[in-house]
Amino acid sequence: MEQKKDVTKRHIAESFKKLVVKDSFEKLTIKKITNEAGIIRPTFYNYYRDKYDVMEYLLQEEVLDGAIESYREGGLKEGLIYIVNRVLGEREYYQKVFLITGQNNFEDVFKERLMAYIQGYIFQNGKKMDWPDNPALKPYTVAKFETDCFIAYLRYWVFSSEDVSPEDVADGYIFLRREAIQK
Numbered sequence: 001m002e003q004k005k006d007v008t009k010r011h012i013a014e015s016f017k018k019l020v021v022k023d024s025f026e027k028l029t030i031k032k033i034t035n036e037a038g039i040i041r042p043t044f045y046n047y048y049r050d051k052y053d054v055m056e057y058l059l060q061e062e063v064l065d066g067a068i069e070s071y072r073e074g075g076l077k078e079g080l081i082y083i084v085n086r087v088l089g090e091r092e093y094y095q096k097v098f099l100i101t102g103q104n105n106f107e108d109v110f111k112e113r114l115m116a117y118i119q120g121y122i123f124q125n126g127k128k129m130d131w132p133d134n135p136a137l138k139p140y141t142v143a144k145f146e147t148d149c150f151i152a153y154l155r156y157w158v159f160s161s162e163d164v165s166p167e168d169v170a171d172g173y174i175f176l177r178r179e180a181i182q183k
Contacts, residue, residue, distance in 0.1 A: 009047045009057070012037045016054040021092045025051070025100050052104040055097060056113075059106070062086055064113055077170050080150075084166035087158060094158050107151060115147040149177070 015037035019028055028051055034044050048054050063086045071079030087094045097106040122139040131137060153173050157164070164172075 005047075008039070008043070012039065012044060012047055013054055013058050013061075016051065017058060017090070017093050020096045025055075025096055052109075055100075055106060056109055059110060059113065062090075064117070068117060077174060080170035080173060081166045084154065084157070084169045087154060088166060088169070091158060098155055098158055107155070111147050111151050114151065115143050118143040118146050146177075 012033065016028070016033050019032055019036055023032075030041060030044055030051065033051065033054070034041050037044075048057065063083055066086065067079045067082040070082035100106045119139055122143055150173060153176070154169075157169050
């Protein structure tokens with residue numbers, strides 16, 4: 001039974017994604033999603049609160065969970081490559097959701113979720129790092145800076161017409177973090 005629920009939830013999310021690419025997030029209604037998915041309205045609400053909840057589900061399931069697993073298995077670069085692969089692999093969808101403005105917009109949700117992971121990493125590994133004695137370098141501040149920088153960099157590539165590999169994008173970000181403006 002649980003597997004059928006997962007399939008239905010995923011089907012609704014895929015229908016949502018298809019409609020966002022086809023039209024826009026702002027014009028998307030629950031009725032359009034349920035029609036596309038071939039379900040009735042109450043079924044939608046068995047899985048999601050609203051269209052923002054579907055967007056958050058896709059971000060978590062398709063991007064962040066896999067990125068964290070890739071990071072754990074292969075390190076920072078592997079986690080970054082995973083994110084870039086997923087986002088650039090569905091560039092049209094991510095271009096549309098990055099344009100959402102107002103409360104619960106995609107970029108803010110992405111930053112909030114990514115920042116939670118980065119803060120967790122800092123708290124877990126911070127004692128192993130050689131932190132300078134500087135009150136401006138609190139874990140929250142560092143996590144916010146890292147998150148804002150990465151999301152801005154990723155957003156640039158989502159809207160760029162340049163054809164670059166996810167590996168090159170990840171290497172570029174790592175270079176920018178470590179060396180680009182040091183001298």
